[in-house]
Amino acid sequence: MLQKLKHSGTVPHMKKYYSIAFKFSILLSLSPVAQAAELFDAESVRLARAGSKGMIVADDAQAAEWGVDILRRGGNAIDAAVATAFGMAVTRPHFASLGGGGFLIFCPAPRAGKPSDCGVIDFREKAPGAAQKDMYLRNGKALSRLSQNGALASGVPGVTAGLLMALEKYGTMKRQELLSAPISWAQKGIRVSTNTEYAAKHRWNEMNAEARRVFGCNQTTRPCRAGEKLVQPDLARVLKAISKAGAAGFYEGNVGRKIASGIQAAGGIISMQDLSGYSPTVRTPVRGQFKGYEVVTMPPPSSGGTVLVQLLGYFDRAEKAGLLSQGFGSALSLHTQIHGMSLSFADRAEYMGDSDFHPVPLGRMLSENYLDERWKTFVPSRANFPDGPGVLLPEPQHTTHFSVIDSAGNAVAITETVNDNFGSGFVPPGTGIVMNNEMDDFSLQPGVPNLFGLVGAEANAIAPGKRPLSSMSPTIVRDSNGHARIVLGAAGGPRIITSVFQTLANRIQFGMSLVDSVAAARVHHQWKPSHVRIERNTFSPETQEKLRLLGYSLEAGNGLAVVHALERFPDGRVVGAPDPRGEGAAIAE
Numbered sequence: 001m002l003q004k005l006k007h008s009g010t011v012p013h014m015k016k017y018y019s020i021a022f023k024f025s026i027l028l029s030l031s032p033v034a035q036a037a038e039l040f041d042a043e044s045v046r047l048a049r050a051g052s053k054g055m056i057v058a059d060d061a062q063a064a065e066w067g068v069d070i071l072r073r074g075g076n077a078i079d080a081a082v083a084t085a086f087g088m089a090v091t092r093p094h095f096a097s098l099g100g101g102g103f104l105i106f107c108p109a110p111r112a113g114k115p116s117d118c119g120v121i122d123f124r125e126k127a128p129g130a131a132q133k134d135m136y137l138r139n140g141k142a143l144s145r146l147s148q149n150g151a152l153a154s155g156v157p158g159v160t161a162g163l164l165m166a167l168e169k170y171g172t173m174k175r176q177e178l179l180s181a182p183i184s185w186a187q188k189g190i191r192v193s194t195n196t197e198y199a200a201k202h203r204w205n206e207m208n209a210e211a212r213r214v215f216g217c218n219q220t221t222r223p224c225r226a227g228e229k230l231v232q233p234d235l236a237r238v239l240k241a242i243s244k245a246g247a248a249g250f251y252e253g254n255v256g257r258k259i260a261s262g263i264q265a266a267g268g269i270i271s272m273q274d275l276s277g278y279s280p281t282v283r284t285p286v287r288g289q290f291k292g293y294e295v296v297t298m299p300p301p302s303s304g305g306t307v308l309v310q311l312l313g314y315f316d317r318a319e320k321a322g323l324l325s326q327g328f329g330s331a332l333s334l335h336t337q338i339h340g341m342s343l344s345f346a347d348r349a350e351y352m353g354d355s356d357f358h359p360v361p362l363g364r365m366l367s368e369n370y371l372d373e374r375w376k377t378f379v380p381s382r383a384n385f386p387d388g389p390g391v392l393l394p395e396p397q398h399t400t401h402f403s404v405i406d407s408a409g410n411a412v413a414i415t416e417t418v419n420d421n422f423g424s425g426f427v428p429p430g431t432g433i434v435m436n437n438e439m440d441d442f443s444l445q446p447g448v449p450n451l452f453g454l455v456g457a458e459a460n461a462i463a464p465g466k467r468p469l470s471s472m473s474p475t476i477v478r479d480s481n482g483h484a485r486i487v488l489g490a491a492g493g494p495r496i497i498t499s500v501f502q503t504l505a506n507r508i509q510f511g512m513s514l515v516d517s518v519a520a521a522r523v524h525h526q527w528k529p530s531h532v533r534i535e536r537n538t539f540s541p542e543t544q545e546k547l548r549l550l551g552y553s554l555e556a557g558n559g560l561a562v563v564h565a566l567e568r569f570p571d572g573r574v575v576g577a578p579d580p581r582g583e584g585a586a587i588a589e
């Protein structure tokens with residue numbers, strides 16, 4: 001039990017949240033719908049914000065305030081997003097480090113009454129040039145510790161190049177201005193967050209000496225505690241180099257040299273050439289329709305958008321078959337959702353990877369005929385999984401998602417990650433940069449589960465320059481006139497996709513408010529392992545018993561992703577809904 005809690009990603013303040021949830025669940029012997037709407041009210045309502053101009057919903061109030069300050073100075077949603085991201089690289093180094101990667105979707109407001117094109121920037125990490133398909137195998141066996149800890153675990157980072165590309169393509173302000181506050185925070189110090197303390201404790205044993213020097217307190221003998229001051233002079237120098245020279249300040253020169261030589265001295269393979277050769281990729285979003293809304297979301301190398309659109313498609317079929325009439329939280333509605341999750345995650349494991357390297361049959365996976373055929377496997381009276389059980393693994397966190405809208409209605413959804421807490425635990429000496437362990441998102445060997453228990457196949461095998469398959473799902477939902485209505489995404493590995501799906505299902509299908517849609521209890525299933533994760537102390541005992549009778553094996557757990565969402569109504573009002581499961585905040589302009 002202790003072990004489970006330790007790995008559950010539940011940070012201390014969540015204890016308060018779960019105890020609120022628990023008290024409510026005892027006090028209220030409720031219908032599932034009332035349970036969902038009210039269980040998490042206390043925390044989610046406290047966190048929610050309303051406004052009528054711009055809004056940022058993010059994991060860190062200080063960085064989001066900085067982004068909103070940029071909006072007030074006349075910046076647009078992209079300027080604000082870039083400012084927030086560089087801010088979080090300082091305030092939330094355990095998941096927003098420049099040593100990670102991510103995805104960004106930008107939907108400009110309609111022009112002259114016509115919907116604008118949305119753009120995707122893929123700044124996911126790439127496998128280094130010297131990477132090999134079997135690089136993590138020893139005597140034919142996959143050694144996950146090599147893809148998860150230390151210098152060999154990192155892909156070539158993309159955050160700096162991605163943010164600067166977004167700024168250049170769609171922004172209006174100078175990087176020097178956006179970087180000014182983050183530089184001073186790194187120089188003068190920030191207060192360590194609860195989440196960062198938790199992450200550092202969780203990863204302390206795997207951190208290299210430099211990471212402990214940078215993120216340790218009390219003469220680096222222990223992880224810094226929440227509230228302690230953390231000064232990051234090396235990171236300040238890196239940010240200054242970026243301010244001065246753009247992406248070259250990170251990927252080349254002194255900083256690039258320190259990253260490459262630090263990694264290689266510790267047995268890693270990222271070279272100067274890998275760094276200077278890194279470039280983000282502009283992609284076309286995956287699009288779907290759901291009850292009159294257009295869902296604009298991530299294409300490969302994320303599986304997020306494709307699986308999300310499939311899940312919404314299955315949900316639509318469930319509705320047409322009358323299976324959702326008992327509403328949110330009913331056993332039948334959950335049964336339909338879990339079945340859809342098993343179908344989609346089975347596809348993910350087989351077909352999905354970086355489409356620049358392996359053809360992903362997107363058209364077929366999203367075609368109405370295909371979804372019709374697959375949905376025929378739904379059996380109302382029992383669970384009907386495509387296959388048997390997998391391996392249960394702990395579930396470390398972190399990633400960060402934030403949602404931005406400006407007063408003109410331009411919307412940005414951005415999710416970044418270093419994969420695990422503090423990524424690989426490796427900081428190249430003198431840089432202050434937390435390197436990712438995104439190589440673990442590749443399929444090391446067919447059928448071998450990764451950090452999140454996900455399995456994969458040839459489509460997601462390692463190759464030089466290839467990007468590992470992701471679940472990150474930054475998503476913008478637009479109305480029929482092309483106005484961004486809901487901007488959302490999440491942190492939480494594969495639970496990102498199912499949580500984004502359930503948030504949209506709650507809002508659009510079940511008609512909950514956005515705040516309730518984010519807070520409501522969730523389930524997660526990913527085909528393998530075969531159990532269904534059900535949020536602890538949620539859903540009625542009757543509902544759970546019905547699911548067991550259908551043949552689902554339920555596992556109570558915490559940490560079903562952290563969704564940060566906002567909604568802009570046609571009259572311009574905006575509601576920000578940070579997830580009460582996280583430490584986030586909504587800041588209104």
Ligand code: DON
Binds near residue numbers: 399417441496
């Ligand atoms: O790209 C992915 O799908 C994973 N690297 C995301 C990891 C994650 O969300 C960790 N959790 N909070």
